[in-house]
Amino acid sequence: MEQERSGPASDIWQKPEINTYNSISTFMRCASDLGEEESADVVISGIPFDLATSYRPGARFGPGAIRAASAQLARRKMFPWGFNPLERIRGVDLGDLQLDVHHPLAIYNQICTHALSILQRGVRLLSFGGDHYVSYPLLAAFAEFNGQPMRLLHFDAHTDTWPDKSRESISHGTMFYKAVKEGLIDVDHSVQVGIRTWNDDTLGIHQLPAPMVHELSEKELVGRIREILGDGPVYLTFDIDCLDPATAPGTGTPVVGGLSNPQVLGILRGLAGLNLVGADVVEVAPIYDHSEITAIAAAHIAGEMLCLFATSSPHK
Numbered sequence: 001m002e003q004e005r006s007g008p009a010s011d012i013w014q015k016p017e018i019n020t021y022n023s024i025s026t027f028m029r030c031a032s033d034l035g036e037e038e039s040a041d042v043v044i045s046g047i048p049f050d051l052a053t054s055y056r057p058g059a060r061f062g063p064g065a066i067r068a069a070s071a072q073l074a075r076r077k078m079f080p081w082g083f084n085p086l087e088r089i090r091g092v093d094l095g096d097l098q099l100d101v102h103h104p105l106a107i108y109n110q111i112c113t114h115a116l117s118i119l120q121r122g123v124r125l126l127s128f129g130g131d132h133y134v135s136y137p138l139l140a141a142f143a144e145f146n147g148q149p150m151r152l153l154h155f156d157a158h159t160d161t162w163p164d165k166s167r168e169s170i171s172h173g174t175m176f177y178k179a180v181k182e183g184l185i186d187v188d189h190s191v192q193v194g195i196r197t198w199n200d201d202t203l204g205i206h207q208l209p210a211p212m213v214h215e216l217s218e219k220e221l222v223g224r225i226r227e228i229l230g231d232g233p234v235y236l237t238f239d240i241d242c243l244d245p246a247t248a249p250g251t252g253t254p255v256v257g258g259l260s261n262p263q264v265l266g267i268l269r270g271l272a273g274l275n276l277v278g279a280d281v282v283e284v285a286p287i288y289d290h291s292e293i294t295a296i297a298a299a300h301i302a303g304e305m306l307c308l309f310a311t312s313s314p315h316k
Helices: 009-013 059-073 104-119 132-146 175-181 210-215 218-229 261-269 293-310
Strands: 042-047 091-096 124-129 151-155 191-193 206-208 234-239 276-282
Touching (some): 042 059, 042 104, 059 124, 059 293, 104 124, 104 132, 124 132, 124 293, 132 276, 151 218, 191 218, 218 261, 234 293, 261 293
Parallel strands (some): 042 124, 124 276, 151 191, 234 276
């Protein structure tokens, strides 16, 4: 005997709320239709490249881990903003850039061309690495599109400005040296936050090293960052190893003495209205993670970046 259905038959065709633990994995469950990026405000793209790592590989799996960890943020109002950024700006997740890793010298141009093709549509770009090398071709694309060097807001344990005069070398510790030498970074209006490794030459980029971050108040830190960056277009790059490895063990080059989640979130939230034109989160290597805590932190940081996009109207 056929079991009697409860409720109207049409109920079975109603679209249910998507569970946080299943369905297609896009960042914060935003649209993934490749035909919709023309109407987007922000495009999200993964760059699963980690051949430039100097210690532990595995960041090629970072984009997937960040997207999976972001599911619990979907359709929620972000704290303490009080809004869901994807209800104020339209985000489209294009998935991961398909890279020919067997021809590593072509990677730079592939990433740069990919980023330019997105920026030329008049949208902003949020990228997930991959190791930190990917920020180098991304910066080149943003500098070319904006017609000027970028003001860099760089969260990291490392300066990534160690000398490297070889254009062909691929390293995640020297790419900002090259970017400065090539005029991609406005050093007078750029700042590195959370640094705790020594480098004899920081190339003139301002620094708020980790001990200073621990010493100063959140208000003081935000004030100094805003003063340095000024009003020009800013590119924000966040290496997850800026966080202390007790908070973010899933990364390639962990360094003790780092920032905490509350410190980072407080600084980012204090930058509402920043002229932010692009951003990335890099160096998440989930194979070294514990209970996904690194990916969860990265997903929340990326969510804060979307809130910053939602509170700013970029101008060149």
